[in-house]
Amino acid sequence: MPDRQALPGEMCREAAAARLAAGLAQAPTGLILLTAGGVVDFANVAFETALGASGLTGRRLTAVAPHLFDPDGTPISGGTPAVTWSRQADGGFLGICDAARPAPAMRMPDRDPLTGFLSAQGLTEALGALSQTAPETPGDVAAIYLDLDYFQRAVETLGPDGGDTLLRRVAARLRPVIRAGDLAARLGHDEFVLALYTDGGRDGPAEIALRLCEMLARPFLVNGHQILIGASVGLALRSQSTGTAGDVIRLAKIAMEDGRRTARGQIRWYESAMSEALRERRFIENGLRRALLLDEFEVFYQPQFDFAQDTITGFEALIRWRHSERGLISPVTFIPIAEEMALLPAIGAWVLRAACTEAASWAGNLTIAVNVSPIQFEMADFVAVVEHALKRSGLAPGRLELELTEAGLLRHEASTVARMNALRALGVRLALDDFGTGYASLNYLRQFPFDKIKMDQSFVRGPTADVDTMRIVQAVAQLGQSFGMTVLAEGVETRGQLEDVRARGCDSVQGYLFSKPMPAHKVKAFIAHFSSAHRPAGPIVTGSEPS
């Protein structure tokens, strides 16, 4: 090349050195140069890719990849990635990365275009490389799973573009907390994952997670709006998982979800009990999807006794789930999950139909009380569903009593009263359920047109059933009377309790003293037994309790 000859020797060497440096930077073999102090002087793309870390130059390699060193800080040849080290004249080290796996090592990991973090795909690839380093690593890998709180609400305020801006700002806040060698990824829409080496302890990762949490709890400004979000964070260690790096992410997510349900904006470490709880939850979820189709729900009935009429006057319908493998599953277990799955209206409508049909087959004027969840009550077609259940079963509307809870009344007062009036116009009776467990505002009694108050069982039994509690029972009974409502005491188990609530003016009772909830096929026999056995001096006075 003629112009090379034109250059003075110095410049020629410089140009050659520059070409050499450029060539080394892109060489397919991993190269790294450490100073005597262990600081990275030079690391090419191939080396950084093999290690799964970037921006090494100027950093102390012992901090980024401690597994490449023995305890006194000397780099170890071999290892993963397999590096051959040679000591240099100046006390530094030259490392040449084993080219045995050049092809995967050369691939740049897939990135999320919005934040520049790894994508889900990129994370999987990078984690694969990370997990291959497992056997030689004395420490552990921690995963930090981060889910933005209230992100959806922010997007509603800002629009989708503003949402993207917010996500970019979130990433910008996370970035300074992320150290060289850590893997950061955005998964899904508003979930982020950090995978990092730890010496095995929890303190380091926990500190970083808290810092991330704190950073995201600080206000954001987007398009002239102040946006407050926050993050729920779960952590897990690879030593807790099956060993693959992907599994530790899964465990961290379980911990995040567990934490998010109870307290947002906090960090939570994975515990094996969470997996069991999650498995149980998935079991219930999957089962619930099929239960309606497979007709696995049943209605049980618990009698209600009226003091004035001195007999059983009705039953409360209570749902049970008879699982094909598990047997009876308590509503306490499955109702909250059904609610989250938005299955309650469908399940509630089924109970209503089943209970009305059953009650229509009973002799006399026995009433049937059916629980209505707040979500079900708010459904636009709820009144029509009730009307349909009555028509189909042929049950006289006056025999149906719907039990509503305070929580269901609070949300929209005006429409609640209108809906209650529409139900009463059908001839249906309304009861306020669980009275005394919520706000127990006496205002409700004035505001909403109820026919009955069901006093919660905590007033009747348990440690609070003392003199003061009985005074409350009496006051509620009197109040109910003054508003023209009857008062039923729930949870009556003993004769003492029965006499207490009768003396305090309650109109009726329900509880184990009379019977546990029973399956439908036992109801008719119970009614027959009770009416024949029961006379003015029936079981209550004589002490013979029905089975």
Place this chain on the structure above:
Amino acid sequence: MSLPEGRLLRAVYFSRNCIDLPLAEMRPAIDDILRTSQRNNARVGVTGALIFTGNAFGQVLEGPIEQVEEIFDRIQGDPRHCDVTVLDICEVTERSFTGWAMGYVGFDQAEDDPFRDFDPTVLRSQTPAAVELCDLLCGLAQRSELRNGTA
């Protein structure tokens, strides 16, 4: 700033000092904060002022919306403070701190400074808090301009 400006945003906030140093040794840290923010702000046309009281920082940022938000966010990421509370964020028609990339009012100024013990955190409960902090910073900024003969 004689150029015609577009929409201007003003953000007023305070935060708690997290620098673990005795008050007497804080000045270099504050200088560092000021140097950085003056450099960053000047580059993107953001002006404002910082007040430091020993336990808290109060700050006003004003300028083009996007730039103010980015500067704000950069500051949020700073571990030297915490408990950030935004007092006000609104559009303004003109700047209050023209010529101040980041003015400073601090505890170590003149002995007679009547605001030495000022604690912006007490503003939390007051509705016109932002205006108050902003006015206060403006006032103090002018006083210190007079005293130092600088702008």
